[in-house]
Amino acid sequence: MSGPLLTPDHELSRALVRSVPDAVTERLADLGNIPVALPVLLLAMAHARRRGARRGVLAAASAMALVPALVVPFKEWTARPGPLEPWAAGYFPSGHTATAFVAYGCAALLVRPYARRKWRTAATAAALVLTGATAVGLVLRGFHWPLDVVASLLMCTPLLLAVRSSCRSSRRSSSRTPRSRTGPS
Structure with missing residues (x-):
């Protein structure tokens, strides 16, 4: 493999890998595991569905x-290869990220449409921090090259933009829907 970004990617990775104890970086990387991230999404989906x-x-x-x-077709x-496992393949892009x-x-x-202003900001900040922590953990632990992580963020941005658009249109259409009254008219 060659390309203009691979050399800086490898150099950055060599400088960062294992610069933080593995126990810390593994916990950060685990934030991208399905058993950790999916329940958070399912709770938010249940809340939004109720609303x-x-x-x-x-x-x-x-x-x-x-x-x-x-992700899977790009990996294939x-x-x-990975930073610490040059014999293994399938590291680009990062599925955990x-x-x-x-x-x-x-x-x-x-959850943003149903939260107060400060909680909207907190929800967005939490999503960014959790994603960032996952990405940093993956790179520092040596599970992924920095470009693997960046590629995942770029690949998935259109998905989030589509969800944002759906949430906005859903909110607008529900605000136009007449509510039935329960009291006297």
Whole structure:
């Protein structure tokens, strides 16, 4: 493999890998595991569904389902070795980063319309911090090259933009829907 970005990618990785204890970086990397990230998204989906955001929930579920459909073919096509396992292949792009970005990002997008202003900001910040922590953990531990992580973020950004659009249109359409009155007219 060659290319203008690979040399800086490898040099940056060599400077960063194992610069933080493995116990810390493994915990950070684990934030991108399905058993960790998916329950967060499922809770947000349940909350949004209860509030009537069917379109947003469906978009978030679809985005999460598309993550492996996007990531796996690229891993097979590139067959890029890992920083600490040059004999293994399938490191580009990072599936853990993609999972974290989509799960936490969609969760934030789903709860934002129903939260107070400061909590909207907190939800967005939490999604960014959790995704960033996952990415940093993966690179520092040596599970992925920096470009693997960046590629996942770039690949999944359109998914989050589609979910954001669905959440906005869902919110607008529900605000136009007349509510039935329970009191006297």
